[in-house]
């Protein structure tokens with residue numbers, strides 16, 4: 001994570017696990033959670049994730065700015081009632097630190113989840129699915145979290161062509177909110193198969209809906225939060 005962002009997150013007063021998991025190359029993965037999130041099975045938080053692909057800085061920026069906004073809310077209003085949430089600013093610190101899509105072993109985390117459609121076929125090195133499902137520690141940590149705590153919704157943040165893609169039978173209300181507030185199209189798939197992706201795992205194996213936010217690739221970093229601010233605030237229930 002770039003220095004400015006790391007320093008900003010250091011000031012966050014919300015509960016955190018500073019070393020919730022450890023990446024392939026030994027970088028710590030930090031997890032933040034709302035004061036009302038209870039670490040028990042089936043707790044059903046909103047799970048918000050940045051940095052699945054390390055070279056998509058827009059997704060890390062969006063997750064980090066969401067966290068900074070949440071921190072300001074809790075610091076300014078002790079009576080606030082926001083439903084339980086968990087936020088991981090950067091699930092792929094290896095990739096983020098070296099500006100590459102994959103983790104430190106060259107695996108695309110979004111093809112390594114233990115979904116029934118996981119495939120060992122390597123379409124190209126960008127999409128290397130790993131040697132077996134959940135072979136990567138980043139994916140194992142996230143998959144275990146999802147199975148144990150059953151998030152009511154997973155949102156993960158990327159950049160490519162702008163879109164709000166959902167996995168599930170119908171668009172979650174949160175996807176519609178994001179579409180309406182950004183003007184980005186809301187669609188049921190990205191346009192090509194994504195075996196072993198986070199969306200396929202959470203939906204096929206756990207029936208948990210997933211939203212994949214794609215910010216416009218190359219968006220100026222200071223423009224990312226303004227694009228999503230109103231939608232994110234609605235989603236977390238504090239407009």
Ligand SMILES: [Zn+2]
Pocket residue numbers: 052053056158159
């Ligand atoms: Zn991506």
